[in-house]
Amino acid sequence: MSEPTKSGTREIARDAVRARISEVAVDLFDEHGFANVTVEQIATEVGISARSFHRYFAVKEDAVIAEPMGWGVFVRDRFAERPADEPVWEGLLAAYEALLAQPDRDDVRGKRAMRVLGSTPSLRARNLEKHLLWAQLLTPLVAERLRGPQRLLRAEALVHSSLACFDIALGNWAQSEAAADPAALLRTAFAEIAAVS
């Protein structure tokens, strides 16, 4: 599935720089607002040129969103492991829960990023776009488990609704002052949809 891991070290260095840029960018955005920080400022702070910034992130927004595909693959794989006879909605919930349970998630930084993300429309939009990619990974698997006509349309409805719930749960978690449990919020959102009669 993943690349041949050509020579390891290079990839590692690249990821580290990428992470550093993201860190600096989120800090600056949080303090001054997304629109009031230029790419040049971020680059200077990190110690690289503006041109190099764009070699790591296609657009300014991506410095906050970062990781576009990797976690999507993770969620898809978790979903794929679920028993075939399990209701789809439960399987999706379990897959997202697995993501939230990842040990290397930095909650403090994650929360800060989510806060910045929620404060700027163009960032939110870009984030939703990322979820569109996730949806493309999940939809085929979900469609497989459905019966009857219009399988693709119905699968898309399920997947996108689940992503909406995921988004909302994380958004609410980021806004909450107290140390709420994102997984609990996620379950609440999922349960609400399941209760639609």
Added chain:
Amino acid sequence: MSEPTKSGTREIARDAVRARISEVAVDLFDEHGFANVTVEQIATEVGISARSFHRYFAVKEDAVIAEPMGWGVFVRDRFAERPADEPVWEGLLAAYEALLAQPDRDDVRGKRAMRVLGSTPSLRARNLEKHLLWAQLLTPLVAERLRGPQRLLRAEALVHSSLACFDIALGNWAQSEAAADPAALLRTAFAEIAAVS
């Protein structure tokens, strides 16, 4: 709710120009691709300056999305008219159906716009942003009709899921060659969510 309709004629002229720009823009985007058409080209074709283009549309993308708030208000108002004891999900479906039933919807042009829209990431993102605005209008009304804890979170889950269904239905409709009924696709998507147990 609506503006005092200051002097009518001016508003009418403005809307007409706006519609004309949008028409030209969608045509050009459809033919050459969104990124390959400059604002200047659109403006020249319409017979105005590039500066004036931006007086009608804040950003290039909006020439395709057009109407950012108006229809959102329409949907909200339709939902508000629904009986208070009706299940929320049914009320939302009815509100979107009312939008699709609007007599002045130009299906041919609408389909073209949706096609362009689906082909360019930045356009998709902007479209999602529009839906974020719709969600802000609908969420308070939905929250009002819910009981129990976490009303806001649960309302957001419902509203965003419904918007996802709306998006998917229109997206599938735009892609379909045959003259499918968007309302039927919408009902299918909504039914799928309602069937989650």
Added chain:
DNA sequence: CCAATAGTGTCAGAGACTGACAGAATTGGC
């Protein structure tokens, strides 16, 4: 006909992003 109001083009400028290119660093084999 005359103000007040609204719309327009032109100009200047900031900022995001891209392609080209030359120089520096890193890698893998020898």
Added chain:
DNA sequence: GCCAATTCTGTCAGTCTCTGACACTATTGG
């Protein structure tokens, strides 16, 4: 350790989107 291939990197030049300022024209309402 050394050399060639590969992979960064910064610099430069340029395009495009979007904004503010200003002067000018058109429309409106009295």
